[in-house]
Amino acid sequence: MNGQAQASVHFQVLTVYPDVFSSFLSQGLLGRAIEDGKLEVDLYNFREFGVGKHAKVDDTPYGGGAGMVLRPEPIVETLEQCRKTSGKDRILKVLLSPQGETFNQNKAIEFSQQRNPIALICGRFEGFDERIRSFVDEEISMGDFVLMGGEVAAMGVIESVARLVPGVIGNKESLEQESFGSDLLEYSQYTKPLVYQGMKVPEVLTSGNHRVIEEWRHNDALRKTKTRRPDLYRKFVKSHKESSKS
Numbered sequence: 001m002n003g004q005a006q007a008s009v010h011f012q013v014l015t016v017y018p019d020v021f022s023s024f025l026s027q028g029l030l031g032r033a034i035e036d037g038k039l040e041v042d043l044y045n046f047r048e049f050g051v052g053k054h055a056k057v058d059d060t061p062y063g064g065g066a067g068m069v070l071r072p073e074p075i076v077e078t079l080e081q082c083r084k085t086s087g088k089d090r091i092l093k094v095l096l097s098p099q100g101e102t103f104n105q106n107k108a109i110e111f112s113q114q115r116n117p118i119a120l121i122c123g124r125f126e127g128f129d130e131r132i133r134s135f136v137d138e139e140i141s142m143g144d145f146v147l148m149g150g151e152v153a154a155m156g157v158i159e160s161v162a163r164l165v166p167g168v169i170g171n172k173e174s175l176e177q178e179s180f181g182s183d184l185l186e187y188s189q190y191t192k193p194l195v196y197q198g199m200k201v202p203e204v205l206t207s208g209n210h211r212v213i214e215e216w217r218h219n220d221a222l223r224k225t226k227t228r229r230p231d232l233y234r235k236f237v238k239s240h241k242e243s244s245k246s
């Protein structure tokens with residue numbers, strides 16, 4: 001891997017609700033990215049590998065308790081189907097779960113450089129039979145909250161990765177400067193009108209002096225990160241101390 005995003009990224013989404021993706025994948029920049037071949041998203045309904053004549057994908061938990069748990073067979077067999085149809089020896093198997101590592105921009109960058117298809121497994125009900133975890137490479141969470149299913153999490157992953165693929169977002173600079181690009185939140189942005197309900201756009205931004213504007217933006221990003229995300233700010237300060245030593 002050379003640190004650059006791939007020219008295209010391939011996702012395979014395992015879900016029992018493939019229809020929820022249809023408008024998401026056909027609109028705006030994502031729709032265009034798919035049309036242009038920069039992004040590929042294949043949907044796999046793991047109910048097709050459901051067990052028995054009712055094609056069951058879930059069952060009651062051993063030991064009792066609320067709700068239904070996803071059985072391993074439909075998901076594991078669908079993963080094998082994903083690998084076969086991809087034509088590759090390997091696919092990256094990612095379980096979407098509140099118990100996983102929290103997704104972030106670094107992970108999005110890593111996925112955008114992935115040469116193999118990325119299979120995103122969307123849970124439902126009370127989640128996965130524990131044994132499914134031995135068939136996956138990674139477990140990713142969207143944050144410390146519980147969704148009804150993994151579909152919205154999969155959409156978050158797909159969007160954040162797709163915008164890193166060269167040519168998907170028109171303006172390359174906006175990718176470089178935005179939040180998390182260098183461990184900082186993005187600086188404050190303003191557009192018209194110049195004055196809104198008594199609030200004026202900072203004068204420096206209308207000065208036309210690009211050096212001063214750049215300096216103001218950098219300081220604003222530092223101030224914002226320090227007050228809103230002290231954890232991120234500490235990381236930024238630490239990495240800058242280290243890079244100035246070397």
Ligand SMILES: C[S@@+](CC[C@H](N)C(=O)[O-])C[C@H]1O[C@@H](n2cnc3c(N)ncnc32)[C@H](O)[C@@H]1O
Pocket residue numbers: 096097098099121122123124125126127128140141142143144145146147148149150151153
């Ligand atoms: C209702 S949740 C099950 C939660 C499970 N009982 C637990 O406490 O870990 C159903 C599915 O939604 C998805 N999900 C819920 N919250 C998520 C999160 N924060 N990040 C990623 N996926 C999530 C997972 O795929 C999960 O299997």
